[in-house]
Protein backbone atom coordinates (compact mmCIF):
# COMPACT_ATOMS: atom_id res chain seq x y z
CA UNK A 1 0.00 0.00 0.00
CA UNK A 2 0.98 3.63 -0.38
CA UNK A 3 0.73 4.15 3.38
CA UNK A 4 0.14 7.82 4.00
CA UNK A 5 1.81 8.84 0.73
CA UNK A 6 -0.15 10.12 -2.23
CA UNK A 7 1.73 7.98 -4.75
CA UNK A 8 3.86 4.86 -4.75
CA UNK A 9 6.67 6.92 -6.23
CA UNK A 10 6.77 9.25 -3.22
CA UNK A 11 6.56 6.34 -0.79
CA UNK A 12 9.45 4.64 -2.58
CA UNK A 13 11.54 7.82 -2.59
CA UNK A 14 11.05 8.02 1.19
CA UNK A 15 11.98 4.38 1.72
CA UNK A 16 15.50 4.93 0.44
CA UNK A 17 17.35 5.48 3.72
CA UNK A 18 15.95 2.19 5.02
CA UNK A 19 16.34 0.06 1.91
CA UNK A 20 19.84 1.34 1.20
CA UNK A 21 20.79 0.47 4.80
CA UNK A 22 19.20 -2.95 4.31
CA UNK A 23 21.14 -3.49 1.08
CA UNK A 24 24.42 -2.38 2.62
CA UNK A 25 23.90 -4.74 5.55
CA UNK A 26 23.94 -7.62 3.07
CA UNK A 27 27.32 -6.65 1.59
CA UNK A 28 29.28 -4.87 4.30
CA UNK A 29 30.71 -5.91 7.64
CA UNK A 30 30.69 -2.54 9.31
CA UNK A 31 32.53 -3.54 12.46
CA UNK A 32 35.41 -5.11 10.53
CA UNK A 33 35.36 -2.29 7.99
CA UNK A 34 35.15 -4.78 5.13
CA UNK A 35 32.90 -5.43 2.19
CA UNK A 36 31.67 -9.00 2.00
CA UNK A 37 30.09 -10.30 -1.19
CA UNK A 38 29.22 -13.88 -2.10
CA UNK A 39 32.16 -14.11 -4.50
CA UNK A 40 33.94 -17.16 -3.00
CA UNK A 41 33.40 -19.33 -6.08
CA UNK A 42 34.52 -16.56 -8.34
CA UNK A 43 38.09 -15.76 -9.26
CA UNK A 44 37.83 -11.99 -9.30
CA UNK A 45 41.62 -11.56 -9.30
CA UNK A 46 41.68 -12.82 -12.90
CA UNK A 47 39.06 -10.34 -14.17
CA UNK A 48 40.73 -8.17 -16.79
CA UNK A 49 37.77 -6.27 -18.15
CA UNK A 50 34.24 -5.55 -17.04
CA UNK A 51 31.38 -5.07 -19.49
CA UNK A 52 28.33 -3.37 -18.00
CA UNK A 53 24.99 -3.64 -19.78
CA UNK A 54 21.59 -2.28 -18.71
CA UNK A 55 18.71 -0.02 -19.77
CA UNK A 56 17.29 3.27 -18.57
CA UNK A 57 17.84 4.14 -14.94
CA UNK A 58 19.73 0.89 -14.35
CA UNK A 59 22.10 1.93 -17.15
CA UNK A 60 22.80 5.20 -15.33
CA UNK A 61 23.65 3.23 -12.18
CA UNK A 62 26.09 1.32 -14.39
CA UNK A 63 27.63 4.57 -15.63
CA UNK A 64 28.33 5.61 -12.04
CA UNK A 65 29.78 2.17 -11.36
CA UNK A 66 32.20 2.53 -14.26
CA UNK A 67 33.88 5.40 -12.42
CA UNK A 68 34.19 3.29 -9.28
CA UNK A 69 35.46 0.11 -10.98
CA UNK A 70 38.12 2.04 -12.83
CA UNK A 71 39.07 4.27 -9.90
CA UNK A 72 39.27 1.54 -7.23
CA UNK A 73 40.10 -1.63 -9.14
CA UNK A 74 41.89 -0.08 -12.18
CA UNK A 75 39.99 -2.53 -14.37
CA UNK A 76 38.85 -1.15 -17.73
CA UNK A 77 35.08 -0.97 -18.10
CA UNK A 78 32.92 -0.98 -21.21
CA UNK A 79 29.34 0.09 -20.85
CA UNK A 80 26.44 -0.20 -23.28
CA UNK A 81 22.71 0.19 -23.30
CA UNK A 82 21.41 -3.32 -23.76
CA UNK A 83 19.60 -2.61 -27.03
CA UNK A 84 22.91 -1.65 -28.66
CA UNK A 85 25.23 -4.18 -27.09
CA UNK A 86 24.84 -7.23 -29.31
CA UNK A 87 24.71 -5.30 -32.54
CA UNK A 88 28.06 -3.59 -32.25
CA UNK A 89 29.84 -6.96 -32.16
CA UNK A 90 31.56 -6.24 -28.86
CA UNK A 91 34.96 -7.79 -28.22
CA UNK A 92 34.68 -10.30 -25.38
CA UNK A 93 37.97 -11.82 -24.36
CA UNK A 94 38.80 -14.52 -21.88
CA UNK A 95 38.79 -13.25 -18.33
CA UNK A 96 35.93 -10.92 -19.04
CA UNK A 97 33.20 -10.29 -16.54
CA UNK A 98 29.85 -9.10 -17.86
CA UNK A 99 27.65 -7.27 -15.38
CA UNK A 100 23.93 -6.77 -15.94
CA UNK A 101 21.88 -4.36 -13.87
CA UNK A 102 18.10 -4.57 -13.75
CA UNK A 103 15.37 -3.82 -11.25
CA UNK A 104 12.94 -6.35 -12.71
CA UNK A 105 15.45 -8.92 -13.90
CA UNK A 106 13.18 -9.43 -16.91
CA UNK A 107 14.00 -6.58 -19.33
CA UNK A 108 14.14 -8.29 -22.73
CA UNK A 109 17.09 -6.35 -24.16
CA UNK A 110 19.19 -6.87 -21.03
CA UNK A 111 18.34 -10.57 -20.89
CA UNK A 112 19.24 -11.05 -24.57
CA UNK A 113 22.55 -9.27 -23.93
CA UNK A 114 23.22 -11.54 -20.95
CA UNK A 115 22.71 -14.65 -23.08
CA UNK A 116 24.91 -13.20 -25.79
CA UNK A 117 27.71 -12.54 -23.29
CA UNK A 118 27.41 -16.04 -21.86
CA UNK A 119 27.61 -17.53 -25.35
CA UNK A 120 30.84 -15.54 -25.75
CA UNK A 121 32.46 -17.04 -22.68
CA UNK A 122 31.94 -14.20 -20.22
CA UNK A 123 31.32 -14.74 -16.52
CA UNK A 124 27.90 -13.35 -15.70
CA UNK A 125 27.17 -11.16 -12.68
CA UNK A 126 23.77 -9.56 -12.15
CA UNK A 127 22.49 -6.83 -9.86
CA UNK A 128 18.73 -7.36 -9.71
CA UNK A 129 15.93 -6.42 -7.36
CA UNK A 130 13.67 -9.41 -8.03
CA UNK A 131 15.55 -12.47 -6.74
CA UNK A 132 13.21 -14.92 -8.50
CA UNK A 133 13.66 -13.24 -11.90
CA UNK A 134 15.05 -14.83 -15.05
CA UNK A 135 18.30 -12.85 -14.84
CA UNK A 136 18.80 -13.91 -11.23
CA UNK A 137 18.41 -17.55 -12.27
CA UNK A 138 20.84 -17.26 -15.18
CA UNK A 139 23.65 -15.54 -13.28
CA UNK A 140 26.94 -17.00 -12.08
CA UNK A 141 27.03 -14.31 -9.42
CA UNK A 142 23.78 -12.89 -8.08
CA UNK A 143 23.99 -9.59 -6.20
CA UNK A 144 20.46 -8.78 -5.09
CA UNK A 145 19.40 -5.28 -4.21
CA UNK A 146 17.13 -5.31 -1.19
CA UNK A 147 14.87 -2.44 -2.20
CA UNK A 148 11.65 -4.43 -1.80
CA UNK A 149 8.93 -4.35 -4.48
CA UNK A 150 9.06 -1.21 -6.61
CA UNK A 151 5.56 -0.34 -7.85
CA UNK A 152 5.91 3.14 -9.33
CA UNK A 153 6.90 2.86 -12.98
CA UNK A 154 9.66 5.43 -12.51
CA UNK A 155 12.54 3.68 -10.78
CA UNK A 156 13.74 5.36 -7.57
CA UNK A 157 14.74 3.16 -4.64
CA UNK A 158 16.02 0.38 -6.90
CA UNK A 159 18.53 2.89 -8.34
CA UNK A 160 20.09 3.95 -5.03
CA UNK A 161 20.22 0.31 -3.90
CA UNK A 162 21.94 -0.62 -7.17
CA UNK A 163 24.54 2.07 -6.45
CA UNK A 164 25.06 0.70 -2.95
CA UNK A 165 25.68 -2.82 -4.29
CA UNK A 166 27.91 -1.59 -7.11
CA UNK A 167 30.12 0.43 -4.74
CA UNK A 168 30.69 -2.62 -2.56
CA UNK A 169 31.35 -4.76 -5.63
CA UNK A 170 33.90 -2.24 -6.92
CA UNK A 171 35.68 -2.40 -3.56
CA UNK A 172 35.52 -6.19 -3.60
CA UNK A 173 37.03 -6.36 -7.09
CA UNK A 174 39.71 -3.85 -6.09
CA UNK A 175 40.64 -5.98 -3.08
CA UNK A 176 40.77 -9.15 -5.20
CA UNK A 177 43.07 -7.35 -7.65
CA UNK A 178 45.37 -6.26 -4.81
CA UNK A 179 44.50 -2.61 -5.41
CA UNK A 180 42.88 -1.80 -2.10
CA UNK A 181 44.61 -1.54 1.26
CA UNK A 182 42.75 -2.47 4.41
CA UNK A 183 42.67 1.22 5.31
CA UNK A 184 41.18 2.22 1.99
CA UNK A 185 38.58 -0.51 2.30
CA UNK A 186 37.69 0.65 5.81
CA UNK A 187 37.24 4.19 4.49
CA UNK A 188 34.96 3.06 1.67
CA UNK A 189 32.86 1.10 4.15
CA UNK A 190 32.71 4.10 6.47
CA UNK A 191 31.56 6.46 3.71
CA UNK A 192 28.93 3.99 2.53
CA UNK A 193 27.68 3.57 6.10
CA UNK A 194 27.04 7.30 6.18
CA UNK A 195 24.70 7.07 3.18
CA UNK A 196 21.42 6.25 4.97
CA UNK A 197 21.66 9.27 7.28
CA UNK A 198 22.69 11.49 4.37
CA UNK A 199 19.69 10.26 2.35
CA UNK A 200 17.49 11.24 5.29
CA UNK A 201 19.15 14.64 5.35
CA UNK A 202 18.42 15.05 1.63
CA UNK A 203 14.74 14.14 2.14
CA UNK A 204 14.44 17.05 4.57
CA UNK A 205 14.50 19.37 1.53
CA UNK A 206 11.31 17.91 0.12
CA UNK A 207 9.22 21.01 0.88
CA UNK A 208 11.77 23.40 -0.58
CA UNK A 209 11.79 21.32 -3.77
CA UNK A 210 8.00 21.19 -3.85
CA UNK A 211 7.95 24.99 -3.57
CA UNK A 212 10.02 25.43 -6.74
CA UNK A 213 8.12 22.80 -8.74
CA UNK A 214 5.47 25.16 -10.22
CA UNK A 215 8.25 27.26 -11.72
CA UNK A 216 9.84 24.23 -13.43
CA UNK A 217 6.41 22.93 -14.45
CA UNK A 218 6.01 25.99 -16.71
CA UNK A 219 9.16 25.20 -18.70
CA UNK A 220 9.11 23.58 -22.11
CA UNK A 221 12.70 22.34 -21.85
CA UNK A 222 14.95 21.68 -18.87
CA UNK A 223 18.67 20.89 -18.85
CA UNK A 224 20.58 18.98 -16.17
CA UNK A 225 24.34 19.27 -15.80
CA UNK A 226 26.78 17.20 -13.80
CA UNK A 227 30.40 16.10 -13.89
CA UNK A 228 32.25 12.87 -13.12
CA UNK A 229 30.13 10.36 -11.21
CA UNK A 230 27.40 13.00 -10.95
CA UNK A 231 27.09 13.27 -14.74
CA UNK A 232 24.96 10.09 -14.86
CA UNK A 233 22.78 11.74 -12.20
CA UNK A 234 22.13 14.59 -14.62
CA UNK A 235 21.01 12.01 -17.18
CA UNK A 236 18.85 10.32 -14.56
CA UNK A 237 17.29 13.65 -13.51
CA UNK A 238 16.37 14.39 -17.12
CA UNK A 239 14.94 10.90 -17.64
CA UNK A 240 12.81 11.13 -14.48
CA UNK A 241 11.43 14.52 -15.50
CA UNK A 242 10.64 13.43 -19.07
CA UNK A 243 8.94 10.21 -18.17
CA UNK A 244 6.58 11.48 -15.49
CA UNK A 245 6.03 15.18 -16.29
CA UNK A 246 6.37 14.94 -20.11
CA UNK A 247 8.61 18.02 -20.10
CA UNK A 248 11.47 17.75 -22.55
CA UNK A 249 14.71 17.42 -20.59
CA UNK A 250 18.33 16.58 -21.39
CA UNK A 251 21.27 15.72 -19.22
CA UNK A 252 24.78 16.79 -20.24
CA UNK A 253 28.27 16.48 -18.91
CA UNK A 254 28.80 20.03 -17.62
CA UNK A 255 31.94 20.52 -19.71
CA UNK A 256 30.16 19.50 -22.89
CA UNK A 257 27.75 22.48 -22.84
CA UNK A 258 30.12 24.74 -24.71
CA UNK A 259 30.31 22.25 -27.57
CA UNK A 260 26.76 22.86 -28.71
CA UNK A 261 23.96 22.68 -26.18
CA UNK A 262 24.74 26.14 -24.81
CA UNK A 263 23.04 27.47 -27.95
CA UNK A 264 19.75 26.36 -26.35
CA UNK A 265 20.19 28.64 -23.36
CA UNK A 266 17.85 31.54 -22.82
CA UNK A 267 15.79 32.85 -19.91
CA UNK A 268 13.09 30.23 -20.53
CA UNK A 269 15.28 27.16 -20.00
CA UNK A 270 15.86 26.16 -16.38
CA UNK A 271 19.27 24.52 -15.93
CA UNK A 272 19.62 22.19 -12.96
CA UNK A 273 23.27 21.95 -11.92
CA UNK A 274 24.39 19.05 -9.71
CA UNK A 275 27.63 20.14 -8.08
CA UNK A 276 28.61 18.67 -4.72
CA UNK A 277 31.69 20.36 -3.34
CA UNK A 278 34.78 18.28 -4.04
CA UNK A 279 37.53 17.99 -6.62
CA UNK A 280 35.23 18.67 -9.60
CA UNK A 281 33.30 21.57 -8.07
CA UNK A 282 35.26 24.52 -9.49
CA UNK A 283 35.12 23.21 -13.04
CA UNK A 284 31.38 22.58 -12.87
CA UNK A 285 30.79 26.04 -11.44
CA UNK A 286 32.70 27.66 -14.27
CA UNK A 287 30.45 25.78 -16.75
CA UNK A 288 27.47 26.99 -14.75
CA UNK A 289 28.68 30.58 -15.01
CA UNK A 290 28.96 30.26 -18.78
CA UNK A 291 25.26 29.35 -18.73
CA UNK A 292 24.39 32.27 -16.46
CA UNK A 293 26.29 34.71 -18.65
CA UNK A 294 23.85 33.79 -21.44
CA UNK A 295 20.76 34.41 -19.35
CA UNK A 296 20.34 30.78 -18.25
CA UNK A 297 18.17 30.28 -15.16
CA UNK A 298 20.23 28.05 -12.89
CA UNK A 299 18.99 25.91 -10.03
CA UNK A 300 22.09 24.85 -8.10
CA UNK A 301 22.01 21.63 -6.11
CA UNK A 302 25.07 21.52 -3.88
CA UNK A 303 25.98 21.34 -0.20
CA UNK A 304 26.19 24.26 2.21
CA UNK A 305 29.74 25.20 1.17
CA UNK A 306 28.93 24.92 -2.52
CA UNK A 307 25.79 27.05 -2.22
CA UNK A 308 27.72 29.64 -0.16
CA UNK A 309 30.41 29.83 -2.80
CA UNK A 310 28.39 29.72 -6.01
CA UNK A 311 24.71 30.21 -5.17
CA UNK A 312 24.63 33.88 -6.08
CA UNK A 313 22.83 34.61 -9.30
CA UNK A 314 20.95 31.31 -9.24
CA UNK A 315 17.15 31.40 -9.40
CA UNK A 316 17.07 28.78 -6.66
CA UNK A 317 19.42 26.60 -4.64
CA UNK A 318 18.89 23.25 -2.94
CA UNK A 319 21.25 22.46 -0.07
CA UNK A 320 22.24 18.84 0.36
CA UNK A 321 24.14 17.38 3.30
CA UNK A 322 27.90 17.58 2.78
CA UNK A 323 29.07 14.07 1.92
CA UNK A 324 32.10 12.22 0.63
CA UNK A 325 32.17 12.20 -3.22
CA UNK A 326 31.71 8.40 -3.18
CA UNK A 327 28.15 8.66 -1.88
CA UNK A 328 27.17 11.91 -3.61
CA UNK A 329 25.48 10.01 -6.50
CA UNK A 330 23.18 8.29 -3.99
CA UNK A 331 22.39 11.48 -2.09
CA UNK A 332 21.85 13.65 -5.20
CA UNK A 333 19.40 11.08 -6.56
CA UNK A 334 16.91 12.31 -3.96
CA UNK A 335 16.52 15.92 -5.13
CA UNK A 336 16.28 14.92 -8.81
CA UNK A 337 13.62 12.32 -7.98
CA UNK A 338 11.68 14.74 -5.78
CA UNK A 339 11.88 17.51 -8.36
CA UNK A 340 10.48 15.25 -11.09
CA UNK A 341 7.80 14.04 -8.72
CA UNK A 342 6.59 17.47 -7.64
CA UNK A 343 6.70 18.89 -11.17
CA UNK A 344 4.58 15.95 -12.35
CA UNK A 345 2.10 16.51 -9.51
CA UNK A 346 1.99 20.23 -10.36
CA UNK A 347 1.21 19.31 -13.96
CA UNK A 348 -1.41 16.77 -12.90
CA UNK A 349 0.06 13.79 -14.75
CA UNK A 350 -0.36 10.18 -13.65
CA UNK A 351 2.83 9.86 -11.62
CA UNK A 352 2.77 6.13 -10.92
CA UNK A 353 1.54 5.10 -14.37
CA UNK A 354 3.01 7.49 -16.96
CA UNK A 355 1.62 7.21 -20.45
CA UNK A 356 3.22 4.76 -22.93
CA UNK A 357 5.41 3.11 -20.27
CA UNK A 358 5.40 -0.28 -18.56
CA UNK A 359 7.18 -1.29 -15.38
CA UNK A 360 8.89 -4.20 -17.04
CA UNK A 361 9.80 -4.00 -20.74
CA UNK A 362 9.63 -7.53 -22.08
CA UNK A 363 9.94 -6.76 -25.80
CA UNK A 364 13.24 -6.04 -27.58
Ligand code: F6R
Nearest residue numbers: 056057058102103104107154155
Ligand atom coordinates in the same frame (compact mmCIF):
# COMPACT_ATOMS: atom_id res chain seq x y z
C1 F6R B 1 13.06 4.83 -15.55
C2 F6R B 1 12.81 3.40 -15.61
C3 F6R B 1 13.32 2.62 -16.78
C4 F6R B 1 13.99 1.32 -16.30
C5 F6R B 1 14.42 0.46 -17.49
C6 F6R B 1 15.16 -0.78 -17.06
O1 F6R B 1 12.50 5.38 -14.41
O2 F6R B 1 12.22 2.84 -14.72
O3 F6R B 1 14.21 3.38 -17.55
O4 F6R B 1 15.09 1.68 -15.51
O5 F6R B 1 13.27 0.09 -18.23
O6 F6R B 1 14.37 -1.60 -16.27
P1 F6R B 1 15.03 -2.73 -15.38
O7 F6R B 1 15.90 -2.07 -14.38
O8 F6R B 1 13.88 -3.46 -14.73
O9 F6R B 1 15.82 -3.62 -16.28
